[in-house]
Amino acid sequence: MLALHKIVLHMDATLESQRALRSAIFLSTTTGATIIAVHVVNKHVVAQLARHGTCTLADVEIECEENGWRYLYAAEEEAKNAGAHIVIMQEQGYPEEILPRLATAYQAELVIVGLAQRSRSDTVRMHIADQLIEHAPCAVLVVK
Amino acid sequence: MKLSALLSPERIVLDIKERDKNALLTKLIKTLAELGGVNDAAMLEKEVKEREDLGNTGIGRGIGFPHSKSSQVSNILALLARPAKPIEYGSIDHVPVSILLLIVAPADGDNNEYLHTMARISRLLGKSEVREQILKAHRADEVMQIITKNE
Numbered sequence: 001m002l003a004l005h006k007i008v009l010h011m012d013a014t015l016e017s018q019r020a021l022r023s024a025i026f027l028s029t030t031t032g033a034t035i036i037a038v039h040v041v042n043k044h045v046v047a048q049l050a051r052h053g054t055c056t057l058a059d060v061e062i063e064c065e066e067n068g069w070r071y072l073y074a075a076e077e078e079a080k081n082a083g084a085h086i087v088i089m090q091e092q093g094y095p096e097e098i099l100p101r102l103a104t105a106y107q108a109e110l111v112i113v114g115l116a117q118r119s120r121s122d123t124v125r126m127h128i129a130d131q132l133i134e135h136a137p138c139a140v141l142v143v144k
Numbered sequence: 145m146k147l148s149a150l151l152s153p154e155r156i157v158l159d160i161k162e163r164d165k166n167a168l169l170t171k172l173i174k175t176l177a178e179l180g181g182v183n184d185a186a187m188l189e190k191e192v193k194e195r196e197d198l199g200n201t202g203i204g205r206g207i208g209f210p211h212s213k214s215s216q217v218s219n220i221l222a223l224l225a226r227p228a229k230p231i232e233y234g235s236i237d238h239v240p241v242s243i244l245l246l247i248v249a250p251a252d253g254d255n256n257e258y259l260h261t262m263a264r265i266s267r268l269l270g271k272s273e274v275r276e277q278i279l280k281a282h283r284a285d286e287v288m289q290i291i292t293k294n295e
Contacts, residue, residue, distance in 0.1 A: 034199070036236065062267065069263035076199060077213075077255075086199040087236050090270070106236075 002139060004033035006108040010099055010128070011039045011071045016114025020143040021075050024112050028084035035086040036106055037075045039068035040095040065090065096131035104137045112141045145261045147268060148292040150222035150247075154179060156284035159228040165241075168231060169193060169210060172246045176223045188216040188248065202235025207269050208244040211262065215251040220261065222247050224287065226278065243269065243278055268295060 009024045011017050024035045041064045049064075050057040072088040079086040091098050103111050113129050129142045157175060162168040170189060177185035192212045195201075201210045223246045230240035245265060249258045268274060268291070277290045 065270070066263045066267050069266040070259045073259050073262045073266075077259075080195055080198045083198070087202075088199075089204055089236055090266075 002109060004031040004109050006106050006110075007033050007035050008099060008103045008106065008108045008111045009035050009037045009075075010095055010111070010113040011037050011068075011075050012114075013067065013071060014114050014116050016116040016143060017071070018114075020112045020114045020141075021078065023141065023143050025079050025082045025084045027110070027112075028079065028086070029082060032085070033109075035079060035084060036102065036108065037072055037079075037086055037088045038099065038102060039072050039088075039090050040098050041065050041068060041090065041092040042095060043093060061092075065092075095128045096135070099128075099132055100135040100137060108138055110139050110141060111136050112143060115142050115144045145220065145257060145264075146295050147222065147245075147261075147265050148288070148295055150220060150261075151224055151288060151291060153284035153288050155223050156287045157223065157225045158281070158284060158287070160225050161228055163227075163229070163231060165208075165231060165233050166193075168225070168227065168244065169196065169246075172210070172223055172225055172244065175225075176221055176246060176248070179221075179223075181217055181219060181221050182248075183216045185216075188212075188214055191216070192246075192248070200234045200236065202233040202237075202239075202241055203266060203270075204235055204237040204239065205270065205272070206230065206239050206242040206275065207266075208233050208235070208241035209247070209262075209266065209269075210244065211247040211249075213249050213251045213253070213258070217248050217250055220247065220249045220253070220258070226287075243275060245269065264295075 046060050050060045132140050173189045195212045225244045230242040233241035274294050281287045
């Protein structure tokens with residue numbers, strides 16, 4: 001059986017991310033593992049929103065960062081109310097690079113991610129989940 | 145809600161002498177309660193520390209952000225503190241904490257407003273230039289001006 005001490009959880013605005021959170025909470029309350037909930041201000045998404053909208057890059061970044069903290073604090077609230085252990089953090093960059101790096105740095109045994117999340121690269125539109133399975137140093141749970 | 149609306153110079157405490165996290169949290173809650181608006185300080189301390197036990201509120205970069213919803217308050221209350229020396233807080237990035245912000249919100253309050261306020265504050269304190277200015281400030285009213293200017 002997989003021993004769990006640390007779980008890296010990718011958080012964003014999607015429904016799948018909420019489902020991933022519920023799975024992480026279940027695993028945390030069952031095993032005592034700590035959830036490391038991470039929101040990434042995705043540079044691909046920020047650039048794309050700035051390109052196609054009326055806001056500047058800086059404004060989009062601010063909005064994404066603030067939204068990210070909201071998702072994280074909402075996740076923290078839900079997890080702690082359920083008795084799960086959780087810490088939250090926000091990063092900037094590309095989720096498909098940052099999540100494996102954090103899993104390595106914190107020696108996580110599991111990364112949980114929702115399936116619907118996509119990177120917004122114009123050239124390589126691969127699921128973050130696909131990338132994670134390829135590069136994560138540990139098991140990956142993909143929640144649909 | 146802006147942080148500047150929650151703070152005043154009385155709610156900014158500089159160069160706190162407590163050297164460990166537990167004592168620091170006790171001091172923060174005691175100070176918050178002395179400023180009014182807290183029903184039972186001992187109960188609030190218990191709640192904040194229980195939440196802290198379920199997950200460290202160090203959000204990295206030297207920021208500690210203890211927070212809780214509580215039936216001991218009727219309005220969102222805040223207190224910003226700067227320890228005399230950075231303290232070991234157990235943050236995820238292992239950086240000792242040099243700025244703490246305690247936020248307590250009513251248990252039955254508007255959750256969206258609470259989350260929005262927390263998000264705004266986290267983004268504000270995430271800015272390195274804001275943190276540096278707060279660390280260099282000599283007086284509480286200077287910190288207040290820094291926050292008002294940067295929000």
